[in-house]
Amino acid sequence: MDWDKLRIFHAVADAGSLTHAGDALHLSQSAVSRQIRALEEALDTTLFHRHARGLILTEQGELLFDATASMVKRIDSATARIRDSEEEVFGELKVTTTHGFGVLWLAPRLTKLYEKYPDLKIDLMLEERVLDLPMREADVAIRMKEPSQADLIRKRLMSIRMRMYASPAYLEANGLPESLEDLSSHRLICQNPNSAQVLSGKALVQKLLTYDIRTGLTVNNYFGVLQAVIANLGIGVLPDYIIEDFPHVVRVLPDVESNEVPVFLAYPEELRHSKRVTAFRDFVQDEIFAHRRQLKAMGAD
Secondary structure (H helix, E strand, C coil): CCHHHHHHHHHHHHHCCHHHHHHHHCCCHHHHHHHHHHHHHHHCCCCEEEECCEEEECHHHHHHHHHHHHHHHHHHHHHHHHHHHHCCCCEEEEEEECHHHHHHHHHHHHHHHHHHCCCEEEEEEECCCCCCCCCCCCCEEEECCCCCCCCEEEEEEEEECEEEEECHHHHHHHCCCCCHHHHHHCEEEEECCCCCCCHHHHHHHHHHCCCCCCEEEEECCHHHHHHHHHCCCCEEEEEHHHCCCCCCCEEECCCCCCCCEEEEEEEEHHHCCCHHHHHHHHHHHHHHHHHHHHHHHHCCC
């Protein structure tokens, strides 16, 4: 099938107008119209309904538009990778990580990355499930365990622990527990043990729930747990990396914590020389170093 005709069809479908598509392609309206008619004749179908307010895709047009959209995306991605590997840092980078780490740690720090690389576009995919990097569901992953997929470059960034925190206002109103048994007079806020989470965090929650805790709230991600803690609702089980950005929360029962949880950054071997991946990897490592210095200055373990 003629790619030029498909390219013009895609522009018309995207713009909803022969005129606007022609402007984008630097073609006359009549030239665009001829190409669309020729494509419809070649396919023996109607791709657009013509209305006074513009063009609307038919069912067959929708099917073709889905295909051309995928083709355009792949071509744009390939073009970006070629330029990216040879010249400057720009274009789309698909990054996947967990909801908690992505919302509470990574996203608030991305301003620094964009300041340095203003032409970079991050597609941040927050998923508890592990995306397939070799199959290019994502370019880079930050995960709370070492990736098991083959053909990946992986680097251990840091270790975290799940600990217990509460707001000063909550503790002033309800008292500071001095032992796990004291939790019976408090509200525990945590992820449901049946929700997707790291095994060490799940083990800590299961241990806490063996005590006679009067009331509780379960949320399926750490951002929800944090918001409930800030709202003075109870004592929350949270990853320790929140401390730098939320220094007002108070650690409760300092001797109670999960086992270490390793944090890994990984990407496919074929992206070893990608400037976008290198820029993102270096940015994350720099932020990890700054994070450690800040926690040390604050006296956190």
